[in-house]
Amino acid sequence: MMWLTWRQFRAQGIVAAALAVALGVVLLITGLNLAHLNSDSGGATCHGARACATAANAFINQLPGTGSVPVFFGTIAVIYLAPALMGIFWGAPLVARELETGTFRLAWNQSVSRARWLVVKLGVVGLAAMATAGLLSLFLGWWESPIFRAAALAGSDSAAVTRISPQLFGAQGIAPIGYAAFAFALGVTAGALIRRTIPAMAVTLAAFGLVQAAWPLWIRSHLITPLREYFAITPANVNELAIINNTQMIVRHDVEKPGAWVVSDQTVSPSGHLFSGPPTHACLSANASPNACNASIAALHLRALISYEPASRFWPLQWTETGIFVVLAMALAAFCAWRIGKRRLA
Amino acid sequence: MTAVLESSGLGKRYRQRWALRDCTLSVPSGHVVGLVGPNGAGKTTLLSLAVGLLQPTTGSVEIAGDRPASSSAQLAKVGFVAQDTPTYSGLSVADHLRLGRHMNPGWDAKLAERRISQLGLDPAQKAGKLSGGQRAQLALTLAIAKRPAVLILDEPIASLDPLARREFLQILMEVTAEQELSVVMSSHLVSDLERVCDYMIVLVASRVQVADEVDELLNTHRQVTGPRTDLSALPADWQVISASHTDRQSTMLVRTPVPVTDPAWTADPIGLEDLVLSYMSKAVRPSPDSSPALEAQR
Numbered sequence: 272m273m274w275l276t277w278r279q280f281r282a283q284g285i286v287a288a289a290l291a292v293a294l295g296v297v298l299l300i301t302g303l304n305l306a307h308l309n310s311d312s313g314g315a316t317c318h319g320a321r322a323c324a325t326a327a328n329a330f331i332n333q334l335p336g337t338g339s340v341p342v343f344f345g346t347i348a349v350i351y352l353a354p355a356l357m358g359i360f361w362g363a364p365l366v367a368r369e370l371e372t373g374t375f376r377l378a379w380n381q382s383v384s385r386a387r388w389l390v391v392k393l394g395v396v397g398l399a400a401m402a403t404a405g406l407l408s409l410f411l412g413w414w415e416s417p418i419f420r421a422a423a424l425a426g427s428d429s430a431a432v433t434r435i436s437p438q439l440f441g442a443q444g445i446a447p448i449g450y451a452a453f454a455f456a457l458g459v460t461a462g463a464l465i466r467r468t469i470p471a472m473a474v475t476l477a478a479f480g481l482v483q484a485a486w487p488l489w490i491r492s493h494l495i496t497p498l499r500e501y502f503a504i505t506p507a508n509v510n511e512l513a514i515i516n517n518t519q520m521i522v523r524h525d526v527e528k529p530g531a532w533v534v535s536d537q538t539v540s541p542s543g544h545l546f547s548g549p550p551t552h553a554c555l556s557a558n559a560s561p562n563a564c565n566a567s568i569a570a571l572h573l574r575a576l577i578s579y580e581p582a583s584r585f586w587p588l589q590w591t592e593t594g595i596f597v598v599l600a601m602a603l604a605a606f607c608a609w610r611i612g613k614r615r616l617a
Numbered sequence: 618m619t620a621v622l623e624s625s626g627l628g629k630r631y632r633q634r635w636a637l638r639d640c641t642l643s644v645p646s647g648h649v650v651g652l653v654g655p656n657g658a659g660k661t662t663l664l665s666l667a668v669g670l671l672q673p674t675t676g677s678v679e680i681a682g683d684r685p686a687s688s689s690a691q692l693a694k695v696g697f698v699a700q701d702t703p704t705y706s707g708l709s710v711a712d713h714l715r716l717g718r719h720m721n722p723g724w725d726a727k728l729a730e731r732r733i734s735q736l737g738l739d740p741a742q743k744a745g746k747l748s749g750g751q752r753a754q755l756a757l758t759l760a761i762a763k764r765p766a767v768l769i770l771d772e773p774i775a776s777l778d779p780l781a782r783r784e785f786l787q788i789l790m791e792v793t794a795e796q797e798l799s800v801v802m803s804s805h806l807v808s809d810l811e812r813v814c815d816y817m818i819v820l821v822a823s824r825v826q827v828a829d830e831v832d833e834l835l836n837t838h839r840q841v842t843g844p845r846t847d848l849s850a851l852p853a854d855w856q857v858i859s860a861s862h863t864d865r866q867s868t869m870l871v872r873t874p875v876p877v878t879d880p881a882w883t884a885d886p887i888g889l890e891d892l893v894l895s896y897m898s899k900a901v902r903p904s905p906d907s908s909p910a911l912e913a914q915r
């Protein structure tokens with residue numbers, strides 16, 4: 272059974288390995304370059320917070336000239352796309368093509384039980400998908416490590432770039448492994464249900480794309496309840512002040528939380544309610560001075576309420592999210608096994 | 618003698634339609650069994666149930682003494698060549714033999730290689746580039762080289778040209794003689810099966826019409842001609858399969874355990890093809906004792 276699985280997977284596996292190696296070479300060359308740049312800036316040998324911040328800033332300021340920015344975002348795009356591609360090209364045809372071409376009638380009448388046939392196929396190709404995603408993420412992790420180290424040392428200006436931010440999180444750590452397992456199992460399931468390769472591929476792409484888009488928007492912040500923190504809003508730290516229709520007033524202070532993922536940032540009144548007006552008289556009246564308006568805002572005692580996931584939650588979130596996707600993948604695999612075992616397919 | 622294929626009350630329903638109903642069979646081993654019936658009669662359904670590709674809706678079926686596909690040991694006992702003889706088009710002939718070797722503990726590599734070279738197939742050729750006849754031969758090679766006790770073939774020669782047909786059947790006969798193999802093969806043409814089968818199952822409109830050894834069928838069926846007679850006036854042990862009447866004369870196919878001795882009747886032996894065709898037309902035409910049309914309305 273191993274032989275047939277390998278023989279059928281061989282061409283796709285070689286293509287994927289070749290692409291991964293090509294990307295790996297690019298990352299290796301640019302990554303070594305980055306490491307050099309970092310030690311040239313003194314990032315590796317600096318002593319004391321101030322010296323290290325200077326070295327880190329020097330390093331970061333040089334980054335745009337090295338071409339690392341497109342490599343960084345390009346690799347992240349590849350890591351986000353890889354699970355979908357593996358679901359489409361490895362998962363969807365796995366059962367669907369056998370059903371479509373009738374070869375399941377050949378495969379399932381060799382002296383290998385159908386359960387074993389499925390387990391070996393899912394195991395070998397599924398683990399290959401997970402390994403591919405994991406290796407890509409591992410390589411990116413090595414490549415980007417000087418950048419994140421420098422960003423942490425350089426101070427708040429550069430700390431907006433954090434691995435826990437929704438844009439980066441899914442291409443970091445072990446999360447891509449979970450996505451790969453899920454996308455692959457999703458593809459196999461779609462193929463077993465739809466029985467045609469091309470429609471199964473389309474459904475896999477749509478369904479996985481939906482999950483990948485919805486997850487950071489609505490689900491990830493519920494995995495671990497975000498921390499909440501209040502910040503006093505003073506006239507000096509208001510970032511946005513607007514009056515709408517003379518009935519609503521927006522007062523915002525954009526809280527910066529270095530290294531954290533700020534899930535939400537709201538302005539609340541002293542009683543804890545969401546503040547949206549009404550505007551103060553001092554700010555409404557045409558001939559009031561800015562100082563009077565500011566004083567009236569200060570008198571409201573507004574606070575900014577943020578909920579956020581601190582940088583320290585990166586790994587707990589990674590493990591939780593990966594665990595969920597791996598469990599979902601196993602549930603889908605079990606469903607396929609049940610369906611094929613019940614002979615609902617022939 | 619043990620039964621190679623045994624079923625009782627076997628039925629398969631797809632949504633509203635029964636593809637096979639109430640099929641009770643006991644086919645002894647050591648035969649080359651022909652399963653004949655028109656297209657859509659349920660032949661593929663019966664064979665798919667027998668190899669475990671389908672699960673019965675009612676009843677049960679056993680092949681080579683056990684439930685189909687119940688274990689890898691059971692799978693090893695049954696060789697199957699599916700309809701349209703599917704093969705992996707991207708894999709070469711040699712790859713198919715490797716597949717067989719890796720997936721069957723009882724694989725006979727010598728037999729497989731001998732067959733391929735006898736057939737003149739190029740081991741490096743992709744299966745997708747083979748002709749229909751060559752593909753059928755490759756599928757047959759895979760099925761016999763696993764050394765099964767039973768070989769099931771579903772319309773293996775339906776899509777082949779006459780020459781490839783003859784070649785396929787010839788090789789099949791050689792193999793069954795060499796290996797003491799039981800064979801069940803289906804076809805919608807009696808003429809395909811006539812030369813090779815010694816046991817016949819006639820399946821029409823999802824029901825088994827008759828199943829017996831060919832010799833037994835030929836010995837007990839007689840084409841009887843005589844004066845015009847009402848069917849109810851015939852001897853009690855005559856089972857009328859088909860009847861046609863002119864003003865003065867009745868011609869019937871009857872099944873009777875004893876020879877026809879009444880001088881009023883002339884009894885002639887009947888060929889297998891005519892015999893099978895009579896069963897087929899009996900099944901699709903409403904007859905006095907059982908009316909499929911009425912039954913369907915119930």
